[in-house]
Amino acid sequence: MLLARNLKRIAARSPWLYRINSGSCNGCDVELATTACIPRYDVERLGCQYCGSPRHADIVLITGPLNRHVKDAVLRLWEEIPEPKVTVAVGVCPISGGIFRESYAVCAPVDQYLPVDVNVPGCPPRPQAIIEGVAKAIEIWRARL
Amino acid sequence: MNVLSLLGRNLTQGPYTEPFPFGPAPTAKRFRGRVTFDAATCEGCKICERVCPAGAIRFSKAKDGLAFAVWHNSCVFCGNCEFHCPTGSVHQTTDWHLAHEQARKYAMVEFGLIPNQTCSECGATALATAPSLRGIAPPLSAEEAVTLKSLCPKCRARFLKARRAKP
Structure with a gap:
């Protein structure tokens, strides 16, 4: 009983990552895949893992400048992720629009539509920078639990 | 790191994980x-x-x-x-x-x-940009460069013209 009561406090809790591509050129997505799949970077050392369903996710990584076509789908997907969630904008596109800024086809920056917590600038950011951003996101996520 | 040296390292020592974020990461x-x-x-x-x-x-x-x-x-x-x-x-x-x-x-x-700076020649207010030194022959001496920098664009042009006119 004591253990069951303290389990919430004792458990290390591993956040699961979920990736949303909001019209990215795939550069950032390749870097995200590199960060996760290549043993040299190995983001799973931080206790996190990519998951396939938004309903299992804790940390959501958004890439791309939020194209007008995918905007509704991205916002719906983001709503499906249970609270508490931490949103990380990966690459300059979701942060400011990057080179696509002020285009009629993109709705960047993403923080107009959903609350972003961590920004990782770069075009694309290098895997270590993404790991740094994920580490920051984990800190925020732990504080929110 | 060179691709070939990386490949050599991977062949001889196998794959490895960088210590980052618990240690420094190599940067080109x-x-x-x-x-x-x-x-x-x-x-x-x-x-x-x-x-x-x-x-x-x-x-x-x-x-x-x-x-x-x-x-x-x-x-x-x-x-x-x-x-x-x-x-x-x-x-x-x-x-x-x-x-x-x-x-x-x-x-x-x-x-x-x-x-902004005040031109040391005419007293006008102008930007204290570094003067463009390309194509100036013979090259400016250190004192001349300092003088040129303290001038406004018009006085800079006049200074260079006078310098060219010198025998």
């Missing part, structure tokens, strides 16, 4: 990261603003001079600014630690200011 010498700006050597030609594909660099007139700003959240780290800069005042360092919390989003800016 020519890695294009955070942009720095040196106002003392800038000529104020604004070519960096012109070639910046993301519009991250902006020059604006300020009360006390010409202000330079580059926003790292818009910069695509292409290196055009450094490549086209005639004096090397814009430089991309190897610093890639740019991940930040949302609160610091608009603080990721590198500022610089080219101040």
Whole structure:
């Protein structure tokens, strides 16, 4: 009983990552895949893992400048992720629009539509920078639990 | 690290995991990261603003001079600014630690200011930009360069014309 009561406090809790591509050129997505799949970077050392369903996710990584076509789908997907969630904008596109800024086809920056917590600038950011951003996101996520 | 040396290492020692974020990460010498700006050597030609594909660099007139700003959240780290800069005042360092919390989003800016000065010849107020030294023959001496820098554009032209006229 004591253990069951303290389990919430004792458990290390591993956040699961979920990736949303909001019209990215795939550069950032390749870097995200590199960060996760290549043993040299190995983001799973931080206790996190990519998951396939938004309903299992804790940390959501958004890439791309939020194209007008995918905007509704991205916002719906983001709503499906249970609270508490931490949103990380990966690459300059979701942060400011990057080179696509002020285009009629993109709705960047993403923080107009959903609350972003961590920004990782770069075009694309290098895997270590993404790991740094994920580490920051984990800190925020732990504080929110 | 060279691709071939990496390949050799992987063949002999097998795959490995970098210690980052628990230790330092290797960074290439020519890695294009955070942009720095040196106002003392800038000529104020604004070519960096012109070639910046993301519009991250902006020059604006300020009360006390010409202000330079580059926003790292818009910069695509292409290196055009450094490549086209005639004096090397814009430089991309190897610093890639740019991940930040949302609160610091608009603080990721590198500022610089080219101040105004009073022309030592005519007393007019002009920007204290570094003079363009390309194509000046014979090359300016150190004192001449300092004098030229303290002048306004009109007096600079007059100074160079007078210098050319000298036998």
